[in-house]
Amino acid sequence: MLGYVRKNISEVEYHTWFAPVKNLGVQEGSLVLGVRNSFAQEWFRKHYLELLEDALRSLGAQNPQVSFQVLPAAQDTLFSPADPSPPPNRPPPSPPGGPSAQDQAENRKRLNPKYTFENFVVGPNNNLAHAAAMGVAESPGKAYNPLFIYGDVGLGKTHLMHAVGHYMSERFPDKRIEYVSTESFTNDLINAIRDDKMTQFRNRYRSVDLLLVDDIQFLAGKERTQEEFFHTFNALYENHKQIILSSDRPPKDIQTLEGRLRSRFEWGLITDIQSPEYETRVAILKMNAEHNRIDIPQEVLELIARQVTKNIRELEGALMRVVAFSSLNNVPFSRAVAAKALSNIFAPQEVKVEMMDVLRQVASHYNMPPDVIRGSGRVREVVVPRQVAQYLIRELTDHSLPEIGQFFGRDHSTVMHAINKVTEQLGKDQDVTTSVELLRRKMQGLDDEDLDA
Numbered sequence: 288m289l290g291y292v293r294k295n296i297s298e299v300e301y302h303t304w305f306a307p308v309k310n311l312g313v314q315e316g317s318l319v320l321g322v323r324n325s326f327a328q329e330w331f332r333k334h335y336l337e338l339l340e341d342a343l344r345s346l347g348a349q350n351p352q353v354s355f356q357v358l359p360a361a362q363d364t365l366f367s368p369a370d371p372s373p374p375p376n377r378p379p380p381s382p383p384g385g386p387s388a389q390d391q392a393e394n395r396k397r398l399n400p401k402y403t404f405e406n407f408v409v410g411p412n413n414n415l416a417h418a419a420a421m422g423v424a425e426s427p428g429k430a431y432n433p434l435f436i437y438g439d440v441g442l443g444k445t446h447l448m449h450a451v452g453h454y455m456s457e458r459f460p461d462k463r464i465e466y467v468s469t470e471s472f473t474n475d476l477i478n479a480i481r482d483d484k485m486t487q488f489r490n491r492y493r494s495v496d497l498l499l500v501d502d503i504q505f506l507a508g509k510e511r512t513q514e515e516f517f518h519t520f521n522a523l524y525e526n527h528k529q530i531i532l533s534s535d536r537p538p539k540d541i542q543t544l545e546g547r548l549r550s551r552f553e554w555g556l557i558t559d560i561q562s563p564e565y566e567t568r569v570a571i572l573k574m575n576a577e578h579n580r581i582d583i584p585q586e587v588l589e590l591i592a593r594q595v596t597k598n599i600r601e602l603e604g605a606l607m608r609v610v611a612f613s614s615l616n617n618v619p620f621s622r623a624v625a626a627k628a629l630s631n632i633f634a635p636q637e638v639k640v641e642m643m644d645v646l647r648q649v650a651s652h653y654n655m656p657p658d659v660i661r662g663s664g665r666v667r668e669v670v671v672p673r674q675v676a677q678y679l680i681r682e683l684t685d686h687s688l689p690e691i692g693q694f695f696g697r698d699h700s701t702v703m704h705a706i707n708k709v710t711e712q713l714g715k716d717q718d719v720t721t722s723v724e725l726l727r728r729k730m731q732g733l734d735d736e737d738l739d740a
């Protein structure tokens with residue numbers, strides 16, 4: 288099916304939308320596809336339903352039906368039954384009583400494959416937490432125990448925890464790693480009590496080498512869970528097993544946390560993550576774009592990094608939004624397009640059109656590299672786009688003739704000539720007229736209906 292889809296849409300579109308989709312199987316005659324969020328769900332319904340039905344038809348389905356379901360928050364990045372790749376580092380068999388090899392593989396699968404140290408951009412906002420996590424990964428149970436990482440939402444706490452998990456599982460494949468949110472820990476406990484399976488529950492949590500617990504602030508007010516966690520903590524700690532906890536606030540600010548737990552959380556190292564500075568945000572965007580093989584100009588990344596300042600998850604979301612927007616409207620990346628894509632979420636910013644934006648749009652319109660247009664070629668196929676580019680730059684930016692000349696490696700009289708030439712052809716030469724109109728529309732795309740997502 289994906290083969291069929293891929294042939295019918297652009298690569299960027301394919302990577303943005305289809306790479307993360309999970310096959311959830313057939314339910315009541317309909318093929319169910321798992322998508323990341325309700326935005327994607329809506330998008331798929333509107334834009335890809337027909338294509339997907341066609342794909343099924345091409346495979347012989349007579350009455351194809353496709354529906355979309357939002358994956359639970361963490362599941363979209365995990366290995367799914369539809370993912371053909373086997374989990375890495377298949378672990379050896381475990382001693383009797385402990386978790387089975389399969390359990391261990393399951394545990395590792397809970398680590399998001401993207402959340403590694405290599406993919407973590409270090410900046411002044413997170414370098415202490417990063418160094419502490421590295422220290423713990425190098426000598427688990429010895430360096431700092433527990434390691435307590437706190438910070439606001441979406442700043443990389445989970446990412447760092449998983450990075451330690453990956454690092455350990457690569458270096459010590461037989462170590463047992465458990466990643467759990469406080470909510471799951473609580474639910475597991477409730478189920479264990481209900482099903483009379485406390486021994487299994489304790490075995491599971493007390494036999495690990497690395498315990499990663501996310502959002503520990505949710506222990507507040509849950510006495511029975513705190514009690515159980517206290518014993519889990521002690522059992523691991525006494526056996527020199529590593530514990531890493533994350534929270535949105537430091538232990539002293541977690542209300543109704545038992546004193547004995549709070550003091551244990553303070554035994555090791557407490558470190559925080561702050562909001563990233565501008566340079567770190569740009570670096571994160573750049574890495575993300577490369578990761579997803581999206582070729583997006585630096586100035587567009589800079590615009591996004593200026594808009595989203597507090598939360599890295601939102602920063603990544605903004606990038607994906609720009610990519611989706613530009614791909615679905617079939618316009619190349621530019622600052623204006625990015626501003627439009629983000630305008631529903633963020634206050635619109637004054638976006639000045641740059642010479643480079645115009646050149647890129649013209650290049651894409653005529654399907655030739657920007658450098659060729661700026662180069663010295665004199666054949667008509669290159670000269671016309673060059674003149675059109677100079678004409679549009681003069682019209683849409685504040686740059687003077689000498690500045691435009693410099694940008695093209697020519698003097699101002701050549702630019703003047705180009706502008707006169709295009710002005711003359713407008714209304715007479717059909718190709719030049721439609722090209723200029725179309726490009727102008729795209730560059731001023733801010734009010735264009737075609738650009739409304």
Ligand SMILES: Nc1ncnc2c1ncn2[C@@H]1O[C@H](COP(=O)(O)OP(=O)(O)OP(=O)(O)O)[C@@H](O)[C@H]1O
Pocket residue numbers: 401402406407408409413438439440441442443444445446447535571599600603
């Ligand atoms: N320094 C970084 N370099 C690269 N990506 C990062 C960095 N920090 C965070 N991210 C990315 O930002 C997103 C959110 O990070 P993460 O889920 O770890 O945040 P969190 O602090 O655990 O948030 P929450 O409190 O909501 O659980 C992830 O996709 C993560 O990969």
